């Protein structure tokens with residue numbers, strides 16, 4: 001490791017490292033920038049430098065932001081995903097204007113140091129834009145490290161703990177019968193676990209359902225609305241009356257074996273979430289997803305006090321510290337951060353380790369609005385940790401697969417990664433150019449009285 005071989009004496013080392021961390025000019029090749037030419041080769045490999053950071057924004061079916069990091073070794077590069085649905089250009093600008101200049105010349109092998117430098121270095125830390133940008137860099141660096149080692153990333157994380165990652169898909173419909181039919185179709189495809197959402201009478205296009213589109217068309221593929229965002233209508237009372245009836249119907253028709261999930265999508269206030277969890281108890285959900293808004297973690301206590309329905313939370317979290325209160329108080333059963341919005345694999349594996357200590361399992365967010373490198377990283381982590389729970393997944397359309405080839409496989413209800421070195425995903429830059437960015441937003445929601453509601 002270059003730190004030690006560089007250490008001319010502790011005091012000098014600290015001085016050098018401090019100067020580099022402040023971004024002082026002239027320290028390229030100093031300790032905080034990684035191996036210099038004076039270093040002995042790491043593990044027999046010659047020193048490596050980042051030569052270019054490319055930010056690619058493309059819209060094959062929807063907008064994606066990709067980070068391609070090139071190195072001084074010809075042909076060796078990594079690809080990461082930095083897509084933040086509806087705020088893609090903020091992340092792309094952060095990467096291009098603020099982060100890329102800091103990376104050129106650094107040693108791509110020093111992933112943890114780079115992560116700390118980009119997280120704590122700017123003083124302003126956290127937030128979805130910066131944490132998504134950081135994830136893009138982080139995933140690209142893990143991809144490079146795997147390719148350099150000739151190993152899939154799960155091997156770098158400690159090797160396999162399981163043969164595959166249990167997956168769930170989404171089913172939806174206008175009526176209970178349509179949801180039931182969609183679940184049957186998912187089961188025919190091999191799924192053992194299915195998330196069920198139904199339209200709510202009197203409300204229009206409630207999250208996870210959409211008139212005019214088949215369940216398969218929208219499964220995990222949140223609508224991206226060109227132009228300006230649409231407004232959906234939400235009221236808690238009809239929602240709370242309908243959802244338990246849906247699950248009563250599904251259990252009566254489908255039996256006990258299929259695992260059922262439901263996403264509240266942070267829509268409810270605490271007492272109503274507790275009521276829903278309690279009323280869903282007889283139907284034995286695999287978990288109830290994201291019941292509350294992410295800000296005030298104490299609210300989860302109310303759900304816990306009233307129900308044994310397993311609770312999952314996390315797709316709106318951005319840091320490890322968002323996860324701490326829920327995990328250490330055992331207020332949830334599944335932590336489901338979005339690896340792409342929590343700084344990548346480097347941070348997600350710490351979340352997983354924290355969860356392991358408290359018997360909480362993982363359920364990383366896996367929607368269609370994050371790109372294949374994140375889905376691949378999810379599964380590399382899933383198959384290498386002891387406390388994996390379940391993996392949300394999506395089937396990408398052909399046009400997206402052409403731009404972003406590779407990614408996890410699916411068979412008999414389980415996801416997997418291949419043994420190709422790195423993350424096992426790529427970007428075809430030429431094809432990506434055919435699909436320029438299109439402005440688009442997530443939908444928004446309001447109550448009947450016109451006030452803003454969480455979508």
Ligand code: EZ4
Nearest residue numbers: 085220222263265367369442
């Ligand atoms: O609405 O990723 O569980 N999945 C989800 C997703 C989110 C989208 C938002 O961009 O809740 O569908």
Ligand code: CO
Nearest residue numbers: 263289290315
């Ligand atoms: Co969700």
